[in-house]
Amino acid sequence: xxxxxxxxxxxxxxxxxxxxxxxxxxxxxxxxxxxxxxxxxxxxxxxxxxxxxxxxxxxxxxxxxxxxxxxxxxxxxxxxxxxxxxxxxxxxxxxxxxxxxxxxxxxxxxxxxxxxxxxxxxxxxxxxxxxxxxxxxxxxxxxxxxxxxxxxxxxxxxxxxxxxxxxxxxxxxxxxxxxxxxxxxxxxxxxxxxxxxxxxxxxxxxxxxxxxxxxxxxxxxxxxxxxxxxxxxxxxxxxxxxxxxxxxxxxxxxxxxxxxxxxxxxxxxxxxxxxxxxxxxxxxxxxxxxxxxxxxxxxxxxxxxxxxxxxxxxxxxxxxxxxxxxxxxxxxxxxxxxxxxxxxxxxxxxxxxxxxxxxxxxxxxxxxxxxxxxxxxxxxxxxxxxxxxxxxxxxxxxxxxxxxxxxxxxxxxxxxxxxxxxxxxxxxxxxxxxxxxxxxxxxxxxxxxxxxxxxxxxxxxxxxxxxxxxxxxxxxxxx
Amino acid sequence: xxxxxxxxxxxxxxxxxxxxxxxxxxxxxxxxxxxxxxxxxxxxxxxxxxxxxxxxxxxxxxxxxxxxxxxxxxxxxxxxxxxxxxxxxxxxxxxxxxxxxxxxxxxxxxxxxxxxxxxxxxxxxxxxxxxxxxxxxxxxxxxxxxxxxxxxxxxxxxxxxxxxxxxxxxxxxxxxxxxxxxxxxxxxxxxxxxxxxxxxxxxxxxxxxxxxxxxxxxxxxxxxxxxxxxxxxxxxxxxxxxxxxxxxxxxxxxxxxxxxxxxxxxxxxxxxxxxxxxxxxxxxxxxxxxxxxxxxxxxxxxxxxxxxxxxxxxxxxxxxxxxxxxxxxxxxxxxxxxxxxxxxxxxxxxxxxxxxxxxxxxxxxxxxxxxxxxxxxxxxxxxxxxxxxxxxxxxxxxxxxxxxxxxxxxxxxxxxxxxxxxxxx
Numbered sequence: 001x002x003x004x005x006x007x008x009x010x011x012x013x014x015x016x017x018x019x020x021x022x023x024x025x026x027x028x029x030x031x032x033x034x035x036x037x038x039x040x041x042x043x044x045x046x047x048x049x050x051x052x053x054x055x056x057x058x059x060x061x062x063x064x065x066x067x068x069x070x071x072x073x074x075x076x077x078x079x080x081x082x083x084x085x086x087x088x089x090x091x092x093x094x095x096x097x098x099x100x101x102x103x104x105x106x107x108x109x110x111x112x113x114x115x116x117x118x119x120x121x122x123x124x125x126x127x128x129x130x131x132x133x134x135x136x137x138x139x140x141x142x143x144x145x146x147x148x149x150x151x152x153x154x155x156x157x158x159x160x161x162x163x164x165x166x167x168x169x170x171x172x173x174x175x176x177x178x179x180x181x182x183x184x185x186x187x188x189x190x191x192x193x194x195x196x197x198x199x200x201x202x203x204x205x206x207x208x209x210x211x212x213x214x215x216x217x218x219x220x221x222x223x224x225x226x227x228x229x230x231x232x233x234x235x236x237x238x239x240x241x242x243x244x245x246x247x248x249x250x251x252x253x254x255x256x257x258x259x260x261x262x263x264x265x266x267x268x269x270x271x272x273x274x275x276x277x278x279x280x281x282x283x284x285x286x287x288x289x290x291x292x293x294x295x296x297x298x299x300x301x302x303x304x305x306x307x308x309x310x311x312x313x314x315x316x317x318x319x320x321x322x323x324x325x326x327x328x329x330x331x332x333x334x335x336x337x338x339x340x341x342x343x344x345x346x347x348x349x350x351x352x353x354x355x356x357x358x359x360x361x362x363x364x365x366x367x368x369x370x371x372x373x374x375x376x377x378x379x380x381x382x383x384x385x386x387x388x389x390x391x392x393x394x395x396x397x398x399x400x401x402x403x404x405x406x407x408x409x410x411x412x413x414x415x416x417x418x419x420x421x422x423x424x425x426x427x428x429x430x431x432x433x434x435x436x437x438x439x440x441x442x443x444x445x446x447x448x449x450x451x452x453x454x455x456x457x458x459x460x461x462x463x464x465x466x467x468x469x470x471x472x473x474x475x476x477x478x479x
Numbered sequence: 480x481x482x483x484x485x486x487x488x489x490x491x492x493x494x495x496x497x498x499x500x501x502x503x504x505x506x507x508x509x510x511x512x513x514x515x516x517x518x519x520x521x522x523x524x525x526x527x528x529x530x531x532x533x534x535x536x537x538x539x540x541x542x543x544x545x546x547x548x549x550x551x552x553x554x555x556x557x558x559x560x561x562x563x564x565x566x567x568x569x570x571x572x573x574x575x576x577x578x579x580x581x582x583x584x585x586x587x588x589x590x591x592x593x594x595x596x597x598x599x600x601x602x603x604x605x606x607x608x609x610x611x612x613x614x615x616x617x618x619x620x621x622x623x624x625x626x627x628x629x630x631x632x633x634x635x636x637x638x639x640x641x642x643x644x645x646x647x648x649x650x651x652x653x654x655x656x657x658x659x660x661x662x663x664x665x666x667x668x669x670x671x672x673x674x675x676x677x678x679x680x681x682x683x684x685x686x687x688x689x690x691x692x693x694x695x696x697x698x699x700x701x702x703x704x705x706x707x708x709x710x711x712x713x714x715x716x717x718x719x720x721x722x723x724x725x726x727x728x729x730x731x732x733x734x735x736x737x738x739x740x741x742x743x744x745x746x747x748x749x750x751x752x753x754x755x756x757x758x759x760x761x762x763x764x765x766x767x768x769x770x771x772x773x774x775x776x777x778x779x780x781x782x783x784x785x786x787x788x789x790x791x792x793x794x795x796x797x798x799x800x801x802x803x804x805x806x807x808x809x810x811x812x813x814x815x816x817x818x819x820x821x822x823x824x825x826x827x828x829x830x831x832x833x834x835x836x837x838x839x840x841x842x843x844x845x846x847x848x849x850x851x852x853x854x855x856x857x858x859x860x861x862x863x864x865x866x867x868x869x870x871x872x873x874x875x876x877x878x879x880x881x882x883x884x885x886x887x888x889x890x891x892x893x894x895x896x897x898x899x900x901x902x903x904x
Binding site: 044082127 | 496505506507510512515517518519520521522523524568575590669670672673674675676679680704705706707723724725
């Protein structure tokens with residue numbers, strides 16, 4: 001075991017999350033395309049000397065200088081991505097989502113900020129810079145190992161997507177360029193490998209409670225790690241938080257090996273591999289060369305906007321989970337519900353009808369069961385078992401006009417083409433008839449145990465009744 | 480305590496919260512900007528600030544950059560007039576303004592020196608091109624004359640803002656007579672502080688054009704959105720046709736003189752070749768009282784009274800289609816008024832609103848009716864060029880006193896402004 005405190009472990013996270021809105025500085029939709037590009041444009045980028053006349057070390061390393069790049073555009077990209085038109089005003093929806101995230105991270109929102117250009121000349125930005133704006137600072141999140149400070153929250157444009165090379169020229173797709181992105185950087189407060197993972201999950205949880213994009217590539221986590229006397233290393237490319245813990249442990253050992261030999265690791269950017277080991281990517285960049293985006297006015301966040309956002313803050317996933325648990329939804333269904341896209345449906349039904357457990361079954365379990373049984377596709381089933389029908393059933397159950405155990409059968413009747421109202425009546429009738437038959441059976445052989453009757457009933461009526469239903473009816477007649 | 484100045488490293492106190500960074504001038508009144516250590520700029524309303532404490536005084540940084548001279552390369556003169564191409568970020572202000580010296584500019588464009596030796600640099604004025612007028616064109620022409628007559632100079636590069644660039648190129652095309660070497664206007668649409676600036680290719684190609692055989696006034700700039708090659712466009716057959724694209728300047732009704740690559744030139748159309756024996760001179764007479772009016776449906780011809788009464792000598796009307804404005808039968812016919820003002824001595828010329836194509840008043844009866852009022856139809860001449868040319872022609876008093884001479888001069892081809900054959904890009 002590594003004694004993190006003793007080795008002077010220091011780590012901070014940097015998380016990039018794509019927001020679910022149109023592009024940040026134009027009205028193009030945020031769609032990633034896999035079809036063939038509509039057009040290509042060849043461009044060059046030049047090293048631009050800073051005010052001091054020096055070219056950044058990372059910029060120098062990028063042999064990108066005066067290299068030609070190919071940009072692939074679509075009918076979903078416009079002149080802004082092509083660096084042929086000045087940026088439009090900042091996307092207000094994206095700004096609001098970012099502010100929401102900043103608030104959930106308990107940050108101080110900056111009322112006035114300037115949109116900046118961060119020099120990027122590896123070709124991933126047609127302009128040679130990335131637009132970025134700091135919107136908040138000095139927040140924190142609670143973790144089991146104590147408070148973790150949030151240094152700052154930025155709203156920025158995503159870069160163009162690398163798409164291989166041709167004749168030695170790097171190709172980039174413009175579809176991702178300009179997509180709104182929130183960057184969150186924590187303070188170097190993370191105490192150990194487990195803590196890193198916990199903080200990453202916690203921030204991920206906060207992000208997912210807001211309007212963010214989901215799926216592979218929509219969130220990117222970077223980690224800065226050092227131990228006492230070692231050089232800081234930045235690790236990129238965690239596909240999932242699971243691997244983080246292992247990666248941190250391995251990186252600490254890697255840095256320690258250098259120190260044990262009386263050497264020092266290089267300060268560099270490394271990429272995380274699938275097994276948690278890392279590989280060299282590039283030297284650590286110098287301080288980003290930043291200068292104002294002079295095509296845009298200062299960004300001002302009014303008190304009204306902040307009040308509006310504050311009044312509509314979403315609940316965190318963990319809070320929602322707790323809420324569902326409290327209302328009787330089983331762990332298994334909670335998990336299924338979060339994986340499905342039916343959370344809003346669930347909430348809507350639950351708020352009207354209560355009975356979380358049954359709502360969960362109707363939305364998530366029965367359709368699958370019925371699909372398997374009826375050999376219809378889940379889509380077909382869900383089309384028939386729509387929210388209206390589910391609402392109707394819940395209503396009847398609440399009014400005691402339908403037994404929970406009969407629902408499945410009623411749904412089968414509906415799938416056969418019966419009207420829901422008729423199906424319930426029929427079910428009642430069938431159940432009534434069955435009840436009568438069971439009653440007669442008990443009368444014929446009095447004095448047996450519930451289990452004994454159970455055996456008889458199931459033998460007689462197999463297929464027409466479930467064990468649970470049978471028990472319930474038998475219990476009516478046997479004390 | 481000494482007052483904090485821009486550029487100082489300061490503490491900004493807002494009640495309990497304190498921010499540290501470099502104090503910057505703000506583009507907005509009532510707001511103060513601070514550059515944080517992470518490079519980001521944030522702002523504060525001045526009224527919210529309790530105090531600003533200076534921690535460290537600003538350092539005076541003066542970077543000397545000498546223009547490198549290489550006598551083995553052909554000499555080119557550079558005339559800098561402002562515009563985006565001569566603007567850079569002022570880090571102290573958070574805004575863009577003009578560079579302070581030519582040396583400042585060269586810092587950004589080392590590639591300009593690859594093919595040529597910039598032996599002379601002149602900055603007659605620095606302004607946005609929207610603020611320029613004919614007096615500026617005259618100034619540029621006179622600076623040019625000096626270098627046209629200087630045998631050690633192979634060509635001239637002029638950098639200017641784009642908004643009125645095609646007016647300047649038209650004016651110089653007419654003002655510089657008997658031209659003996661290339662006069663090349665170039666520009667940029669993307670500011671020079673960004674790695675993607677179009678200025679680099681434009682300047683490199685302008686250098687190629689300046690030492691080429693093409694003794695013409697031309698505009699050199701991106702031919703398309705790619706950083707591949709530039710066009711050398713005739714100064715009178717070019718127009719800004721996009722507000723932001725790199726290839727904003729497009730040839731109209733005539734092919735470019737040439738395609739220019741970083742390392743070669745591909746000649747495309749006819750031009751006057753370099754001729755060191757020619758004796759160039761400046762003819763920059765100009766009549767300021769000329770105007771350009773765009774006709775729109777339902778427009779009252781009363782507008783003509785305004786120009787007539789204000790003492791204008793000539794007017795170019797941007798007409799619709801092949802050369803139409805409202806005539807007999809329209810609710811507001813222009814026929815009567817056109818006759819009236821021309822009778823009073825106002826020269827009326829016609830150019831095309833459609834930008835591309837040639838006027839032909841004889842196709843429709845209405846056109847013939849207009850033609851009969853005495854209007855001078857300017858073939859395929861661009862309306863902006865027509866305006867400049869009308870001012871130039873009327874500036875010559877001996878020409879201006881005779882309406883027939885004016886007509887003749889307006890239709891004489893001085894600098895490719897009229898194409899006998901219409902060509903497309």
